[in-house]
Amino acid sequence: MKMLKYLIRRILTFLPLMFGVIFIVFVLVRLLPGSPVHRLAGTNANEAMVEAITKKMGLDKPIWEQFIIYLKGLLKGDLGLSWNTSNPVGRDLLVRFPATLELITISLFNCLVLGISLGAAAAIKPKGIFNKISNIYGLVAGAIADFWVGLMFIFIFFFTFRLLPAPLGRLDILNSSPVRITGFLLLDSLLIGDLAFFMDAFAHLVLPVASLTVCFTAPIMKMMKSSMGEVLQSDFIAYSKMLGLPKKTVTRYAIRNAMPPVVTMIGYIYGFLLGGAVLVETVFAWGGMGQYVTLAIANKDYAAIQGFMLVATIFSMAVYLVVDIVYMIIDPRIEF
Amino acid sequence: MKGINIFFRMLIKNLPGLIGSIIILIAVICALFAPLIAPYDPEKPITEDNRMPPNSQHIFGTDEIGMDIFSRIVYATRIDLTIGVLATLLSLSIGIPIGILVGFYEGLFGEIVMRLTDLIQAFPVFIFAMVLVAVLGNKMENIIAAITFLNAPIYLRLVRTEVLSIKGRQFIEAARCAGKSNYHIMFKELLPNSLKPALIQASVNVGWAILLTAGLSFIGAGIRVPTPEWGSMISLGADSIMTGQWWSSFFPGMAIMVTVLGFALFGDFLRTYFNPERR
């Protein structure tokens, strides 16, 4: 099967890249100023304590040995221990991954729907008011900081109008998450049939999702507009009209043919958002991956940083792979 | 001289481009003449007057520590603008020559360079920037270095693609037949043609660099308080939003928006300028 061969080829080229990433991060974190040992030991530690802690953290061994040990651990699925939370990094990430993923996936979905429809509408009527509005939106959206948008939304919708809850996490403080099936609160609440829980999770999602949507719809919209604009100028669209195909069909043809670069852009944004959503996560105290790694960097928590980078890179690579496959499905001219 | 005349004449007729240029000009003036424009010291709090809304004495209000927001915004141009422009210029200077070399020679050297850029671009951008700055230290020079490092691959790829597509064209063959050296071909023929898309991209990238700096500073991974920088100013005001003091975060955010917009508008104008068919 061609597809299988292609997948294997992709995974094989991905492995050296993965290795490069792990290696570079491994070295980088050890270049962070300050010593994690002293952070953990505190200011009053004596020599003996420092030595003991250094040994416990495995930092007494030479670097290449530390690296081998880490790699061995990876092969067993062990990402190491977080010195900050005292949990296995794997578990820490597993707890926080759904929070971030839920946020960025819902946001991306909105961006996709809005971006494609607005972009298509603007391309179809290039002299219309729609196009002018989308031009202005595109310029402005590319110039605003998503965390600033989040803060402004909080001011308007929480403080001024009291429409939405305070930015203190994914749920009301009085509600602890009753059940944890998938970690995706909207899904979990539906699975256990708890409507109040669903509404609570939903209400808390509105503003952070809105902030990301406002900022990231623009690049997708712009790509769709330019791609579709080009397609609409093409010979085959002109010919489709001359064949007497109805407007609906011609538009359908144009949208479909404009999709490939848009799909690539969507994939790139999705990969970017895993780490890039950290700012919005911070504003809304979301408890996601971004905040975890920010804290880890401040605390020189080596394993946590390495673990995050590993997961994030695998995620991006997986997204790019899916994007490429979708591209190949849409466009039969591309060969495996 | 004639080329520059045409440039300015076109600029004046292009309203968005003109607005963009004026915004950039204002930002540069603020950076150069900050002490003359800002009414207060950007790092000394006016102790009793903290958390004051915009009024006649402080047109943008004061922040949590009592510093005048307007003055800090003006002074912050020195940081944000410098980082944005310098980082972009450095990325261009590094990315473009390497891109031309790689595009021209291809071969093993090219492959290795491309794999390295793949590697750099595989990292989650924002977190990678955070780690780099943390390793190097939260100083302006280091932020410039980190952003340069992250952005150079973009220009490298862009220019390489241009070179690969132009390489086969007839005027290059003609130059070769005329006996021109490789060096001449690369830098007299290929470079000018590849430069256009790079410059258009650069204008937009200055905006991105500013946003990245602001983002890093916002979560404490960039410029540290109390140095005036738009992102860290927003973070100072973030907690007060919940109690209704909007001005602390609003104005720095607007400053970012206006400045980045200015560069984006200028970039759009450059696109029109470099593409005669679209004029």
Next chain:
Amino acid sequence: MTDTILNIKNLHIHFNVNNGSAKVLNGIDLSVKQGHLLGLVGESGSGKSVLAMSMLAYVREPGIIKKGEIFFDKKDILALTEEELQKKYRGKEIGLIAANARAHLNPLLPVGEQIANVYSAHTKKPKKEGRIKAVEILKSVGINDAERRAESYPHELSGGMAQRVMIAITLVNAPRFIVADDCTNGLDVTVAAQVMDLLLLILKERESSGIFITHDLGIVAQCCDEVAIMYSGQIFEQAPVKDFFNKPLHPYSDVLLDSLPERRKAKPEIDTIGNLPNPLQLPNGCLFHPRCPRAQELCLREKPKIRVISPGHTVKCHYPLEN
């Protein structure tokens, strides 16, 4: 007296470009009788493709129709709305076969599906039937293994096969009038001949009328009933084929005929006459006068009007050739 199926009257189409207005069609007067095939001959850049598309009442941006009417079955199709044109005329009564088939087909859909869509759009029949009809019509244009070929994408087809697909997609709804714009361009000689034969066969079978656009007078001589000569957006001469080749009236027609092998034997030197005028800056008076060996003072001032010299033979010239 056979009826006129298509009658173009004084058609002017201009294109707005940055440095002015390109006058591509400058008063086209052309008519085609029912059941006839008219060969339209002209150099590259004379506006042939724009004229071809205008017969479907279609103009590509940034063109506009300045003046004129196109009567199909006595109805001015330029006065119709887009919707009426889409529903009743384009692809249904009038069809266009263009050159370079692959550029005109949707690259992302199998050709069978594209044909089926065109069929269903006009007949409102369900998709399934459309697919069957598509295979049928692919067979009728001489594509063996039509069932499998219907699933092919345009880029997988050879030039000749793509051209056949284009013929199929145009003819699936059996339009009564067909415009073939240079449709053998870029094809090998043998393939071109096959495509021509196919087209003529179908036209004869269905008793359709049509215009065949080309710069090859030889094909016109062999296959068409009438011929029209186009120059810089105008029709200089129109005549039944025999009349034209025996007794051409316009000086330009004379020059074109000089390129035919028979003539060249008699006249080893060809007068070189330069290029078509720039549509942005057309000359005053007769558009041909700068290149015309017979130009006189009147030609520089006044545009010639249509003259009927003999039945069915018209010319736009102040001083037509006499033999």
